[in-house]
Ligand SMILES: Cc1ncc(COP(=O)(O)O)c(C=O)c1O
């Protein structure tokens with residue numbers, strides 16, 4: 001029996017999988033979550049041993065999709081999505097210490113973990129839109145990687161126009177080029193004068209303006225979209241199974257910003273995967289580490305770091321965790337989100353905080369520590385980390401010793417951040433050959449102020465779905 005999807009704020013209609021995917025954000029401002037978690041027994045998980053990434057993905061994803069997409073179509077979409085990856089295992093594990101493993105999520109077309117979900121999401125959306133004969137306007141906010149992955153996945157599609165808001169001057173040169181050089185007529189890269197939180201705030205304001213939302217058939221591909229998080233659950237299963245799960249527990253450390261990737265780990269655990277700890281690794285923008293320590297979710301100014309994709313203060317998917325940790329208390333969530341909007345902070349209820357602390361640990365890696373970690377790991381094992389993954393390794397190594405293997409999610413290829421990696425290790429990683437001419441391609445983007453009306457006007461004028 002397939003699940004349906006309900007809003008964390010309790011005031012939007014429950015939707016089936018396809019509608020929740022096309023909606024992105026719920027109409028009450030909340031995030032869609034499954035009403036029930038599909039369950040996998042130890043035997044179900046053991047049966048995944050020796051299976052390909054695509055086979056495991058099908059088993060994990062099918063119960064979320066239900067009968068809205070038939071099994072053979074879903075299987076074909078999964079296979080086509082992961083055929084774009086340059087590693088036969090799709091998301092391979094590499095051992096870097098006696099009990100430490102790196103889960104490489106960067107073998108997709110844009111060299112970041114976002115490809116894992118975005119390649120699938122674009123194909124699922126296209127399938128549903130084609131069946132319905134509809135077209136959408138996708139607006140996304142990015143601190144660097146979501147934008148490139150979305151543009152790569154949706155470029156040239158007939159059924160979607162894509163507008164990506166990125167913070168001007170705050171993404172790496174490689175990330176910027178991945179967004180500004182597609183040349184596709186349905187892609188619009190918008191450099192916003194502000195930081196990522198401004199971009200994400202503008203995006204949410206567009207969704208909450210129902211007149212605008214309906215007039216352009218607005219849809220989203222950030223991790224506010226449940227289908228993004230859903231696709232990311234799969235690699236927790238593949239990694240755990242490769243390391244002996246379910247017959248031993250595994251811990252994961254996740255370089256975290258918007259909390260989508262680590263929330264996928266929480267979902268995997270709720271589905272029956274024996275996960276020991278989920279460790280949140282932050283950079284200098286450490287709102288989540290502070291929240292776990294103090295119970296105060298209090299935003300500060302965003303600091304620009306060498307791991308720019310994690311330069312985030314308003315961590316969208318934390319709302320999903322708060323919802324479950326509060327015992328699915330939508331009133332409590334609405335209260336938190338109202339306080340956040342009014343004053344930039346809220347206090348997590350003690351019972352809710354206790355539930356979060358039972359499953360999660362957190363730590364921060366400052367820029368200098370991240371650089372030291374890149375250098376140290378290179379010297380120890382020859383392995384070259386990107387700065388986001390290095391925050392994860394630094395935080396993982398500070399955790400109390402445990403018998404469970406520690407898997408650090410490697411969220412980006414070091415060549416996306418060559419300057420930071422060179423400064424830390426003396427080695428400047430080169431882009432893979434298929435992206436070799438990226439820095440020579442012609443750029444095209446529009447610079448806009450951080451102003452809702454001006455953005456809406458720009459999007460309405462350029463979106464083919466606009467009425
Ligand atoms: C390279 C990289 N690492 C880590 C993160 C943080 O992931 P999440 O936002 O899912 O917490 C991001 C952005 O989302 C990213 O692009």
Ligand SMILES: N[C@@H](CCOP(=O)(O)O)C(=O)O
Nearest residue numbers: 142143144145146222223309
């Ligand atoms: N780090 C992200 C920020 C947006 O995250 P998302 O997972 O919600 O799309 C980025 O690279 O854009």
